[in-house]
Amino acid sequence: GAGVSQSPRYKVAKRGQDVALRCDPISGHVSLFWYQQALGQGPEFLTYFQNEAQLDKSGLPSDRFFAERPEGSVSTLKIQRTQQEDSAVYLCASSLRRASQETQYFGPGTRLLVL
Amino acid sequence: AQSVTQLDSQVPVFEEAPVELRCNYSSSVSVYLFWYVQYPNQGLQLLLKYLSGSTLVKGINGFEAEFNKSQTSFHLRKPSVHISDTAEYFCAVSAYNQGGKLIFGQGTELSVKP
Numbered sequence: 077g078a079g080v081s082q083s084p085r086y087k088v089a090k091r092g093q094d095v096a097l098r099c100d101p102i103s104g105h106v107s108l109f110w111y112q113q114a115l116g117q118g119p120e121f122l123t124y125f126q127n128e129a130q131l132d133k134s135g136l137p138s139d140r141f142f143a144e145r146p147e148g149s150v151s152t153l154k155i156q157r158t159q160q161e162d163s164a165v166y167l168c169a170s171s172l173r174r175a176s177q178e179t180q181y182f183g184p185g186t187r188l189l190v191l
Numbered sequence: 192a193q194s195v196t197q198l199d200s201q202v203p204v205f206e207e208a209p210v211e212l213r214c215n216y217s218s219s220v221s222v223y224l225f226w227y228v229q230y231p232n233q234g235l236q237l238l239l240k241y242l243s244g245s246t247l248v249k250g251i252n253g254f255e256a257e258f259n260k261s262q263t264s265f266h267l268r269k270p271s272v273h274i275s276d277t278a279e280y281f282c283a284v285s286a287y288n289q290g291g292k293l294i295f296g297q298g299t300e301l302s303v304k305p
Contacts, residue, residue: 079234080234107290107291109291109292109293111293111295116297116298117297117298118195118197118281118283118295118296118297118298119235119281119293119295120295121292121293121294124290124291124292126290131290132290132292135292167234167235169235171291174290174291175290175291176223176285176286176287176288176289176290176291177223177240177242177285178291179237179240180237180291180293181237182227182234182235182236183234184232184233184234185234
């Protein structure tokens with residue numbers, strides 16, 4: 077079946093612009109995660125949803141970052157007033173159930189470059 | 192809090208040679224352990240995971256890993272690598288009952304040469 081998809085795959089933004097990154101999880105997956113991967117680093121957790129409820133947003137680096145999943149399926153990560161340090165690959169992952177042992181299935185990522 | 196350390200940022204190896212990618216973790220609570228692989232221009236893919244039971248875990252593509260609780264390690268091994276194993280490998284942990292948030296290491300770039 078279809079995997080996790082993300083759009084756009086690449087985004088170039090001018091400093092100060094707002095951006096919106098979309099994630100389509102695997103159908104029926106309850107949990108959805110966002111991670112940020114800086115160049116040469118491992119992914120870092122941003123936030124997590126169980127259905128439409130955002131249960132953990134401890135990894136969001138500032139109040140410029142906002143995520144939503146209003147109908148418990150598609151999710152959007154929004155970054156307001158982008159800064160150069162926001163340049164990274166943003167990864168979305170989904171898992172079937174809410175459980176620490178569940179396998180997370182990752183999308184290809186959105187590469188954001190802020191000029 | 193949890194942390195993961197991958198001791199080698201780059202591992203060059205010749206084709207058909209054995210390889211070990213090292214991973215150590217730190218956690219105040221019990222964790223599950225994972226290895227993910229990232230091929231060029233592709234998303235992260237699960238190689239294997241340790242949940243409980245036998246400390247030797249077998250995964251896809253001939254990889255295996257051994258959980259060592261006393262040394263807080265979860266090293267990844269393959270007895271004979273192929274050119275197609277060239278990729279970035281990430282070790283990760285997930286704490287019990289915390290919803291599944293993964294804490295990743297910095298990654299190890301495996302480069303297999305002919």
